[in-house]
Amino acid sequence: MSVSARTAICVLRCDLRAHDNQVLHWAQSNADFVVPLYCFDPRHYLRTHCYGFLKTGPHRLRFLLESLKDLRETLKRKGSTLVVRKGKPEDVVRDLITQLGSVSAVVFHEEATQEELDVEKELRQVCSQHGVKIHTFWASTLYHRDDLPFKPIARLPDVYTRFRKAVECEAKVRPTLRVADQLQPLAPGVEEGCIPTVEDLGQKDPETDPRTAFPGSGGETQALMRLQYCFWDTNLVASYKEIRNGLVGMDYSTKFAPWVLFELLWRDYFRFVALKYGRRIFSLRGLQSKEVAWKKDLQLFDCWKEGKTGVPFVDANMRELAATGFMSNRGRQNVASFLTKDLGLDWRMGAEWFEYLLVDYDVCSNYGNWLYSAGVGNDPRDNRKFNMVKQGLDYDGNGDYVQLWVPELQGIKGADIHTPWALSSAALSQAGVTLGETYPEPVVTAPEWSRYINQRPGRSAHPRGRRGPARPQCSTRTEG
Numbered sequence: 001m002s003v004s005a006r007t008a009i010c011v012l013r014c015d016l017r018a019h020d021n022q023v024l025h026w027a028q029s030n031a032d033f034v035v036p037l038y039c040f041d042p043r044h045y046l047r048t049h050c051y052g053f054l055k056t057g058p059h060r061l062r063f064l065l066e067s068l069k070d071l072r073e074t075l076k077r078k079g080s081t082l083v084v085r086k087g088k089p090e091d092v093v094r095d096l097i098t099q100l101g102s103v104s105a106v107v108f109h110e111e112a113t114q115e116e117l118d119v120e121k122e123l124r125q126v127c128s129q130h131g132v133k134i135h136t137f138w139a140s141t142l143y144h145r146d147d148l149p150f151k152p153i154a155r156l157p158d159v160y161t162r163f164r165k166a167v168e169c170e171a172k173v174r175p176t177l178r179v180a181d182q183l184q185p186l187a188p189g190v191e192e193g194c195i196p197t198v199e200d201l202g203q204k205d206p207e208t209d210p211r212t213a214f215p216g217s218g219g220e221t222q223a224l225m226r227l228q229y230c231f232w233d234t235n236l237v238a239s240y241k242e243i244r245n246g247l248v249g250m251d252y253s254t255k256f257a258p259w260v261l262f263e264l265l266w267r268d269y270f271r272f273v274a275l276k277y278g279r280r281i282f283s284l285r286g287l288q289s290k291e292v293a294w295k296k297d298l299q300l301f302d303c304w305k306e307g308k309t310g311v312p313f314v315d316a317n318m319r320e321l322a323a324t325g326f327m328s329n330r331g332r333q334n335v336a337s338f339l340t341k342d343l344g345l346d347w348r349m350g351a352e353w354f355e356y357l358l359v360d361y362d363v364c365s366n367y368g369n370w371l372y373s374a375g376v377g378n379d380p381r382d383n384r385k386f387n388m389v390k391q392g393l394d395y396d397g398n399g400d401y402v403q404l405w406v407p408e409l410q411g412i413k414g415a416d417i418h419t420p421w422a423l424s425s426a427a428l429s430q431a432g433v434t435l436g437e438t439y440p441e442p443v444v445t446a447p448e449w450s451r452y453i454n455q456r457p458g459r460s461a462h463p464r465g466r467r468g469p470a471r472p473q474c475s476t477r478t479e480g
């Protein structure tokens with residue numbers, strides 16, 4: 001390597017793509033050798049702050065590994081590769097700078113939340129110690145941060161609709177960046193490194209559940225195929241508004257979230273909210289500093305996360321999440337409302353459980369949506385609460401979704417499946433269901449549910465004489 005050759009290290013994090021990747025694009029024109037680098041940061045495999053779940057569960061881990069393999073293949077076809085290391089990015093970058101001797105720049109996309117910003121700070125320090133320049137770009141939103149009509153970011157509206165109307169009128173989406181056919185070569189002497197397996201990272205490869213609404217695998221190639229399918233092969237996006245509340249199958253929504261390719265405005269909004277509020281998006285009192293007497297009942301929480309609350313619409317969604325790492329937006333809104341408003345549990349329990357499991361986990365979208373559902377975020381309406389029975393009847397009128405995920409209720413036909421506790425003993429026995437034995441009694445019932453039970457012929461809210469919530473019947477755990 002000549003002394004004057006310029007070498008750039010591109011630190012990739014949530015931007016595992018070649019298309020429209022400003023980091024790779026910049027390095028292509030400003031360096032002679034490029035090291036596209038992904039680090040398995042040990043901090044991503046620690047436990048969540050409050051309730052101690054693994055930060056990265058098996059579904060997302062598999063998705064990540066698939067994404068890395070795919071990116072490596074793509075970069076190889078273009079004359080480069082993806083360098084993979086285990087270690088903190090700041091340590092790996094320091095070692096590479098020392099090894100190569102002549103790194104001219106370290107390049108990365110900026111993130112919005114504290115832990116990611118801390119990594120950026122460390123990288124800046126390493127580079128300043130070694131006299132290496134840093135180049136960073138903002139690229140994780142549809143509308144660029146610098147093009148927002150709100151400056152400084154503290155002026156971002158706290159109501160989403162005001163944000164949407166302003167950006168739609170006053171901001172433009174920047175054009176995407178082309179990816180070169182032939183990329184600059186890897187710096188000589190740099191080992192490619194192995195992509196570990198799920199087992200190498202201490203987890204078990206999850207089995208693919210045939211009922212999944214998310215059969216796709218990770219990686220840019222899959223994302224582009226899905227884009228082709230939704231926009232051109234089927235024109236699915238044209239009917240998005242009519243189908244988006246579906247619950248079963250691949251096609252009721254786009255499934256774009258995990259690829260981070262197609263950010264829409266809600267996604268942008270929550271990212272900008274994170275910029276505006278910093279660490280407050282993780283705080284119990286939320287953005288509004290609201291005092292709520294949240295419970296931390298771990299027995300109730302276990303019922304929720306294991307899909308054993310005795311409320312079939314909630315249980316079906318929670319079981320789908322555990323089995324596949326995916327849940328529809330309709331489902332997420334409902335189970336979040338149930339956890340926070342019906343059970344009154346600390347919203348961070350739910351947020352951390354989602355963090356562990358979701359394939360498309362995104363720190364800003366997840367915490368932003370949970371704050372919103374808990375009534376301590378950006379929702380302008382006070383006390384928004386979903387009615388589980390009404391939602392089940394509206395969006396799963398025939399009970400197909402519950403049938404799919406709660407097989408012990410399969411003997412109950414049609415809409416009745418949503419309210420087994422309201423069925424007569426004879427109807428339950430005919431369906432082969434014994435509440436409290438084959439399926440739990442509801443851990444809670446809300447007064448407003450009865451309106452939708454009484455409406456149906458031959459039903460009353462509590463025909464079996466039960467009034468109060470049942471004792472949870474799921475595995476228990478004491479608060480640690």
Ligand SMILES: Cc1cc2nc3c(=O)[nH]c(=O)nc-3n(C[C@H](O)[C@H](O)[C@H](O)COP(=O)(O)OP(=O)(O)OC[C@H]3O[C@@H](n4cnc5c(N)ncnc54)[C@H](O)[C@@H]3O)c2cc1C
Nearest residue numbers: 253254255256257264266267329332333361362365366369
């Ligand atoms: C409690 C809760 C937690 C959530 N956690 C996440 C999360 O960790 N990661 C995540 O990407 N989304 C999250 N969402 C938002 C939404 O549920 C998912 O983006 C969506 O279900 C993913 O499926 P899809 O790609 O088929 O979405 P589609 O309905 O096809 O939407 C297309 C894209 O728009 C964006 N989008 C749509 N709705 C929202 C929304 N409410 N907030 C932010 N972005 C949105 C996503 O990027 C999505 O891929 C959460 C919602 C709730 C209520």
